[in-house]
Amino acid sequence: MRGAAVELALPLALLVLLFVVSSNSSNFYFPPLAKVLDRFDTLWLGQRFLGDVLPSLGRLIGGYVIACLVGIVIGVPIGMFRPLRRAAEPVLEFFRAIPPPALIPVLVMLAGFGDTMKVAVIVTGAIWPILLNTVEGVKSVDLVLDETCRIYQIRGASRLWNFVLPSASPQIVVGMRIGLSIGIILMVISEMFAATNGLGAAIIVFQRSFEIPEMWSGVMMLGLFGFSLSIAFGLFDRRTLRWYYGMRDLERRS
């Protein structure tokens, strides 16, 4: 209860401050917060939520889920087999070094302006931290646990499921968290580049037609969008890695 109050105090204070400072603003580019909030209310809590927020969310989730699945599926064998790792690592490092927005023109050429392109952009960006962290996590499994599996004849799929994946999961989740932020960035960029709906497209359209309070309300919506996803991810994280955080807290206390 008190923790929540402390956490909410600063955001609220900032909002109030902005509200007061901007209330008499006559600057065209920085309209009063009251006006932005008013637009936010009419724009984003009605039709626009269905028309822009949901399509954005759909693209993001689509691309992100594919990135997670492909990243983990490719990362596990690379992490498990040393020769494969040595062969793959330079290539992975190279692809990771390419800024994903640079691929948008290429992907537009290949996949057109539709959702496929946007999902592909999100996948090409979000997959790297997930893949590389999976490789790292799988590579560094505990030797004693590995020998325990061998002693008790735990092999193949059972070894993967009961040992390799859980022991790599803290690292995989770190990769997934980074992948999610990259995915949101790429979702917005790809929508700004070429889209008829979605948060990124809406912000660009408002900016081009000089509807500045509307544009700011879109930025605000995007902030809340990212923030909610981050909270959702936090819940997922706490849930899947309960054993890991419990163990770590215990080690710290002793």
Added chain:
Amino acid sequence: MAANAVVSVKHLNKVYQSRDRRVEAIGDLTFDVDPGDFTCIVGPSGAGKTTLLKCLAGLLAPTSGAILVNGHAVAGPPAEMAVVFQEYGRSLFPWKTVRENIELPLREKKIAKAERTRLVEWQLSGGMQQRVAIARAVAYQPKVMVLDEPFAAVDAQTRADLEDLMLRLWTELDLTVIFVTHDIDEAVYLGQRVLVLSSSPTRILDDVFIDIPGTRSQAATRIEPGFAELRTRIYRGIQEAKSAARAASEPIKS
């Protein structure tokens, strides 16, 4: 004797070979373990005890010589063997409950369910964790149970309890036990037979039959004259091994 030995080690030799170093860990070891025996293996630190154990468990391939378990040459971890490691904290799966930890090898082996408990592995004390590891080994119904300094990292009282637990399990369940320890008292207290190893490259220095009759108890057994005699004999053996090793490693002066 060799005909019905559960474990038979024949001229075992293990050399660790890297690009510019060659370390002979085990020189030449030959011994048999009969069904139902409780054999302790002691030796000075660096005597290759862990190497021997890993060879026995099929986790390391010998350089030359052979190990037979139940008459079959060991090529990988034999199905009829369970191993308890010293590092209990790293040999149980921290993401699994106690019950799941014990059940996992049984599920692989398709054996009926064990008792259920909701406690999670990392919430237990060291002694309890090692009890779970022993429970898992026993539930696996091995012919041979191998323990690598299992009680080296627990406190003295817990250690005494765990030693008695081992003795009880051994008598009640008709197990064959190979118990590696650096503690001479523990070896004499638990074993029917103690193999004393030399420093590396390891050979057998002494093969001591522990003729302390009757049920052993922490209070009575340790003050019997026979107990003191045996521990002195083994202690001297190990001291001699150590000084011989020191003499061998010193540069020759002329």
